[in-house]
Amino acid sequence: MFQKPWTYREGIIIGVGLAIVGILLQLSVGTINWSLFAFPLNIIALAAVLTAVVALVFFGNRYYAVKYLTSGKAAVISLVYVSIATVVMGFGNDLLSSWVFVLAYLWMTLIVGSVALRQLMSWRSGIKGRWGALFSHIGLFVALLCGTLGNADMQKLRMAVQEGGREQLAYDMQNRYQKLDFAVQLNDFSIEMYPAELGGGPKRYASDITIFTADGDSLRDTILVNKPASIMGWKIYQLSYSEAMGGVSISILELVRDPWLPYAYAGIFMMLFGAVMLFFKR
Secondary structure, eight states, X not given: OOOSSOOHHHHHHHHHHHHHHHHHHHHHTOSOOGGGGOTTHHHHHHHHHHHHHHHHHHHGGGSHHHHHHTSHHHHHHHHHHHHHHHHHHOSSHHHHTOHHHHHHHHHHHHHHHHHHHHHHHHHHTTOOSOHHXXXXXXXXXXXXXXXXXXXXXXXXXXXXXXXXXXXXXXXXXXXXXXXXXXXXXXXXXXXXXXXXXXXXXXXXXXXXXXXXXXXXXXXEEEEBTTBOEEETTEEEEEEXXXXXXXXXXXXXXXXXXXXXXXXXXXHHHHHHHHHHHHHHHO
16 A cells, blocks of 8 residues: 555545544534635635645655645546536535535645646646647636635525515625615516416516616616626525515515625636636547
8 A cells, every 4th residue: 555656546545534634624624614715815815725726736746645645546536526416416505515525626626726737837848739738727716716715705595576666775694784886776576377277376476676876777687586786796596475464565685795706706717717628629
């Protein structure tokens, strides 16, 4: 065991070790509270990850174990561990709150970042035929980092607007109210129901709204469950509805703001662009 060159076996042992550390952290510290990593701590975490990538590339060759951690065999094992953790724990916020998943995810992210940096250095040395792989790895690295660290800065609020009324206050999951820089007026709420023989439940509901900003501008739009309106970095979704006394409709809206989302999308587009370049290169 641990005779050079290391194989997949050593990678599996490393993965098991990370899983054990993750379980111990989960039992002793508890789940990861991402709200603690909100700006500017997520910027510090980003700088720490970038520093770790640079250190792995420039100093990893001095130590075989460190070099192996970013090797192709280790990359396969890390991807398998992330996939297993995802399947076992399921998708959603519970996944990102698990130390077992996050440690494996961090290992995979460091590998992708190291590969991207090495490819960039090779390109500077004159190997220019690997644009597709370079864009793919850089894009994946950006998407992984921004999609995770941006989770701490994401805001989700809810707003109840009565038909014919205007509302500027929204509340979070802890029922804490926040006054927004814009107001939402519900002009009309419409709902379509399934026939009685099909259960009679709601088939489609929509809100005709007008958004008023502090600058005096206004925007009118009709929002559906999967068709939001966008204003000042917020996306406003149709979430649900209720009926007040007297038959007046109340529309329940969900407001989401994710300042890191454009960077995550940029990484995804870079990754897709790289994949297209690799395809046409063949």
